[in-house]
Amino acid sequence: MEIRGKREALAESFGMAQAIATTRSTRPVLQNLLITATKDGVVVSATDMEIGLKWHISSEDCEVLKEGSVLLPAARMAQIARSLESEEISISEGETLCVVKGGRSKFDVVTENVEDFPAIPDPPAAAALEIDAAKFAEMTHKTIFASAKESTRYALNGVHLEVKDGVLEMVATDGRRMALIKEKVGKQAKMPAAIVPQKALGQVEKLKTAAEEKLSISISERQIFFKAAKGLVVSRLIEGHFPPYGDVIPKDNNKKAVLSRAGLLSAMRQAALMTSEESKSVLMSFDDGELTITGRAPDEGTSEVKADVKYEGDKIDIRFNPQFIIDCLTVTDSEDMTIEMKEPSTPALIKDQTGFLYVAMPIHIV
Secondary structure, X not given: OEEEEEHHHHHHXXXXXXXXXXXXXXXXXXHEEEEEXXXXXXXXXXXXXXXXXXXXXXXXXXXXXXXXXXXXXXXXXXXXXXXXXXXXXXXXXXXXXXXXXXXXXXXXXXXXXXXXXXXXXXOOOOOOEEEEHHHHHHHHXXXXXXXXXXXOOHHHHEEEEEEEOXXXXXXXXXXXXXXXXXXXXXXXXOOOOEEEEHHHHHHHHOOOOOOOOEEEEEEOOOXXXXXXXXXXXXXXXXXXXXXXXXXXXXXXXOEEEEEEHHHHHHHHHHHHOOOOOOOOOEEEEEEOOEEEEEEEEOOOEEXXXXXXOEEEOOOEEEEEOXXXXXXXXXXXXXXXEEEEEOOOOOOEEEEOOOOOEEEEOOOOOO
């Protein structure tokens, strides 16, 4: 196998592969990336047995001089491609070594047996739905942050996807907060509920390479496939039952605040400066025309920050983890945000102007 391509395109594909190739597996072959060169072009593949990637490099970015396949260490190849200053890189396979050249630099890289690399499945012939890739990336960005990181309730470690009556719903929760966004995809779209790992969705976000590009999503019994012009991400689904998230959304909150998103974000960040790991909370006091946010760090001091608000309802003092509020404010660019509340001990509902919903559980201090 021999190819010659643009350094930038190869570095991008090797970086994608490195993000998936695992360094902690008992199977060393999973630390590698597979380069396959055919008359149709170059494909870079990687897998950790949970998530698989096939990344296509266009003929404009990479020329196939000799067809074939080679298995190389993903991290090493990504480092080499990033470090070279030349515009082009050539990769040629020998019997036991692969020669990588760029400018005046040359690397001899030990290859592995291509036949040991696990096959990455292709998607079903019929896609369950097709969606604008940029819109799906936005939906992912607005939900994935709320999923749990290492919960023993495995279903919370991913993002729940489901199509209901032609509307794609994406929702994530860690049990203390929940983010939900919806997008119309057409009555013809049919997809059962699925829980997708965070790592897989992080790679899907990178598939968007051009404006108005479409993303095809298909699903089998245990896997989900995301296909765009540049490549394919396939992932095992997380097993388990996602909680009935519709029941979590407050329906009878009777206090409403409308605030500038940028103003609230700035005020929350300032107030949070006077909190500590032991007392990771701020008190939000809503009254007619004014919001006061106070923080307290034991033995260090306090903070008090005020912001303008359009407020309807009786005065309320409600306490939150400031990072939970900051997180939801940073994933949207809406000019204004709406916060609906009922009691200091019941969930608050936060909305932007695009349909994004965020439920945050308050902190109760006895």
